[in-house]
Amino acid sequence: MFKALADPTRRLLLDLLFSRDGRTLGELEVEVEMTRFGVMKHLRVLEEAGLVVTRRSGREKLHFINPxxxxxxxxxxxxxxxxxxxxxxxxxxxxxxxxxxxx
Amino acid sequence: MFKALADPTRRLLLDLLFSRDGRTLGELEVEVEMTRFGVMKHLRVLEEAGLVVTRRSGREKLHFINPxxxxxxxxxxxxxxxxxxxxxxxxxxxxxxxxxxxx
DNA sequence: ACCGTATGTGACCAGAAGGTCACATATCAA
DNA sequence: TTGATATGTGACCTTCTGGTCACATACGGT
Structure with a gap:
């Protein structure tokens, strides 16, 4: 949990999701100076820490912040x-x- | 700051200082399963993050929590x-x- | 069925972080 | 001043972390 918050990219991702929920990986990718693989890893950490929850919609994966x-x-x-x-x-x-x- | 909080040992050190302020390195060392060098490093991180402030008293260095x-x-x-x-x-x-x- | 798009997996690498040690410095006390 | 105590420094090693890529899978549209 604290480790999940320790990385600035992950805090940025939380900020992005805070401003608008339910984004896909692709939508988040363009906001960050990083390949989608890096973003994926960070989202995974956030999800495992319970800070983000996801829901699949077709081939897309929507990400929601979890307060x-x-x-x-x-x-x-x-x-x-x-x-x-x-x-x-x-x-x-x-x-x-x-x-x-x-x- | 968040990185400083990310490590469990450092949170333990904060807990110790919370329960009783103004301890020396030696006093903190005995509470943790680690050599004093490791403890020193962690205290240094906490201090640089501003979470802990110190004051020298003779050859001792006292550590105080900073809320x-x-x-x-x-x-x-x-x-x-x-x-x-x-x-x-x-x-x-x-x-x-x-x-x-x-x- | 086919192609384009969205996401997933594992290997891989560089750098940071956690931890220990030999050695050094500073202080107190007798 | 001499010895014991308290803290400091730099090198060193190992493990974890952040990031990329080649490749694979899954779904939607036409």
Missing amino acids: VPIRLVHDRWIDKYTERHVAALVDVKNELESEHVDH | VPIRLVHDRWIDKYTERHVAALVDVKNELESEHVDH
């Missing part, structure tokens, strides 16, 4: 690191740059 | 994929399994 797992990351992981600190987080950066006294 | 960039991901990226879909997201999975009509 569920992203929501899970949001709920289970991101919040863990934000909620607890967010109160003291007026400007942690400044605090650190001046003098990191306590924490 | 700021995680918050940025939350605000700039995660929300983009959740907010828009979250209304129609009672159970997208079922919707897809039965028949993906529109979106």
